[in-house]
Amino acid sequence: MQIRAENDPKYWRKFLIMGICALGFALYCLYDGIIGYPGRREKGFTEFKQDYKSHFRDEKQQQLGLAEFEATAGNEQRLEWDRYAHDRDIPSKPDVVMQFIMATVMTVAGLFLVSNPLRARSRWIEFGPEGLTSSWGAGFTPEQVQLIDKRKWKSKGIAKVHYAADNRQAKFVIDDYKFDRYRADAILYLLEQRVDHEKIVNGAPEPEPDGKVAEVLSGHAETA
Secondary structure (H helix, E strand, C coil): CCEEEEECHHHHHHHHHHHHHHHHHHHHHHHHHHHHHHHHHHHHHHHHHHHCHHHCCCHHHHCCCHHHHHHHCCHHHHHHHHHHHHHCCCCCHHHHHHHHHHHHHHHHHHHHHHHHHHHHCCCEEEEECCEEEECCCCEECHHHEEEEEEEEHHHHCEEEEEEEECCEEEEEEEECCCECHHHHHHHHHHHHHCCCHHHEECCCCCCCCCHHHHHHHHHHHHHC
16 A cells, blocks of 8 residues: 655645745835835934024035934034934934844745745655655655654644664654645554554554545555
8 A cells, every 4th residue: 555645735835925924024124224214314304404403504514414414413413313313203224224134034034934835845755565755765664663752643743753774763754734634644544553552652553544534545445
């Protein structure tokens, strides 16, 4: 009997949605850092020059841009501007820098989240006459199994199979959320049928399947 559980796109869809949202927020931060916040700062500075004409008496001072003003203003003028900007919620230079930092962080997070479902698209696990294999090359025979830990099987659909192969200890995770649920359940059932039940810990062996898991097994039994 041979059963393959393909990647379940429904599990990964949430990562794709979160990744797209993160990338969207990164673009929003980038817009604020390049256009939105600088525009608000320039507009606020123009209003500041109107409200504090005493600081801009001559023509040269009136023509000062914000960057030049912040670089050359005296302590009193700079404090007046800082208070003015704070009271009117005008972004500061650190606020602009923070938008670029947030855009960078959210871009990295978004690309990571989007890459997960893309990398998982063609993943599968399969149980056959030789044991359990996978699309990424990991696999083992029932004889190589040392332990099946089912601590998280009931709550999260995760069973951790510890096995020894090629003179090394390894772990294989059967996850019926990441893969087709009923086929993954059928794979765990078949594996447990070929493993000493004393090696199954933190949970009982799977009972005789019914419902869709039984349909998976019977369907493959008819064509095997």
